[in-house]
Amino acid sequence: xxxxxxxxxxxxxxxxxxxxxxxxxxxxxxxxxxxxxxxxxxxxxxxxxxxxxxxxxxxxxxxxxxxxxxxxxxxxxxxxxxxxxxxxxxxxxxxxxxxxxxxxxxxxxxxxxxx
Amino acid sequence: xxxxxxxxxxxxxxxxxxxxxxxxxxxxxxxxxxxxxxxxxxxxxxxxxxxxxxxxxxxxxxxxxxxxxxxxxxxxxxxxxxxxxxxxxxxxxxxxxxxxxxxxxxxxxxxxxxxx
Numbered sequence: 001x002x003x004x005x006x007x008x009x010x011x012x013x014x015x016x017x018x019x020x021x022x023x024x025x026x027x028x029x030x031x032x033x034x035x036x037x038x039x040x041x042x043x044x045x046x047x048x049x050x051x052x053x054x055x056x057x058x059x060x061x062x063x064x065x066x067x068x069x070x071x072x073x074x075x076x077x078x079x080x081x082x083x084x085x086x087x088x089x090x091x092x093x094x095x096x097x098x099x100x101x102x103x104x105x106x107x108x109x110x111x112x113x114x115x
Numbered sequence: 116x117x118x119x120x121x122x123x124x125x126x127x128x129x130x131x132x133x134x135x136x137x138x139x140x141x142x143x144x145x146x147x148x149x150x151x152x153x154x155x156x157x158x159x160x161x162x163x164x165x166x167x168x169x170x171x172x173x174x175x176x177x178x179x180x181x182x183x184x185x186x187x188x189x190x191x192x193x194x195x196x197x198x199x200x201x202x203x204x205x206x207x208x209x210x211x212x213x214x215x216x217x218x219x220x221x222x223x224x225x226x227x228x229x230x231x
Contacts, residue, residue, distance in 0.1 A: 004158075031217060042119070042204060042221030043159075058218065090158055094217055102147055102166070102208055102217055106158035 002026050004107035006091050012113045013081040021076040021110050023091030031094045032074040033104065034058075034066065036087040043090060049074055081114045088112070117142045117209050121222035128195055128229050136190040136225050138179075138205035146207040148172075148181055148188040149219070153202040162190075162203070195229045202226050 007022045025032065030051045035043035045058030049068040063085055065077040074093075078085060088111050092104040122137040140146065147166045151159040163172030168183035177192045188205060205222040 033218075035219075040223060042206075042223045043219070044221075045218050048218065092159075096217075103161050103164065104217070104219060106151075106160070108156075108158045 004091055004093055004105050006089075006107035006110050008110060009108065010111045012115060013078075014115060015081060015083065017081050018077070018079050019081070019112075021078075021089055021091075021112075023074045023076065023107060024072050025074075025091075025093040025105070026072065027093060027095070027105065028071060029093035029095050029105075030071065031096070031104075032068065033092045033094075034064075034074070034076045035090045035092065036060065037090060037109075038087050046076065046089075078112075083114050086112060086114045117146070117207060117220045119205050119207055119220055119222035121203075121205050121225050124224070125226035125228060128227070130197055130229055130231050131194045132229075134190070134192040134195045134199075134227070136203055136205075136227070138188045138190065138222060140186050140188065140205075140207050142186075142207055142209045144209050146209040148179070149206045149208070150177070150179055150188070150190050151204040151206060151221075153204065153224070155201070159204065195227075197229045197231055200227055200229045 004025045033048045034046040037043045047066040049055045088109050091107040094104045118141045149164045150162040152162045153159045163174040165172040165181035171180045179190045202224045204224045206219045
């Protein structure tokens with residue numbers, strides 16, 4: 001049982017390049033999330049999904065896109081990388097968004113640098 | 116909107132010292148409250164949680180009590196170890212207003228370093 005996996009672990013991009021951050025979970029969770037963590041700050045929500053085919057914007061969606069074609073996968077796409085997108089990106093999933101089963105499981109993160 | 120405020124860090128302690136990390140929150144509804152821990156080079160792990168007022172979450176010697184009257188969820192441990200060195204995040208999940216997706220609102224994190 002791998003939990004939440006993310007690839008790559010590290011990446012350096014040039015301004016204007018594109019890339020996709022991969023996220024996969026094997027817990028059959030419906031809810032999935034993408035966060036970014038900037039130095040000295042808490043995590044901020046970029047996009048989330050409540051199930052296959054359903055996605056919506058979080059607090060900081062500009063410059064990103066997502067898709068959710070399967071329950072397991074929730075890739076995050078950067079179309080035109082900018083220095084402001086230098087951050088650590090975390091994917092998370094949960095079985096249910098409330099009550100006793102409201103626990104988000106996090107992947108190990110992708111450290112992205114845009115130069 | 117929702118917000119979480121944690122005490123400023125970093126916090127440096129000697130092994131076996133008492134730990135308190137303060138956390139206060141603002142929310143429109145009746146949030147669930149969480150403490151997450153991030154060890155160096157790793158993702159966040161849930162440390163403990165509380166889903167209603169006066170609940171106490173506990174795990175690995177850490178405790179926090181959901182205080183609605185003071186809107187607080189302070190993290191405590193009686194005797195810290197070197198292995199507790201990590202970044203600790205307080206967070207809330209608020210389902211008020213029909214936002215049923217469980218978004219977490221995080222504090223800025225507190226770096227804890229424990230020396231032998």
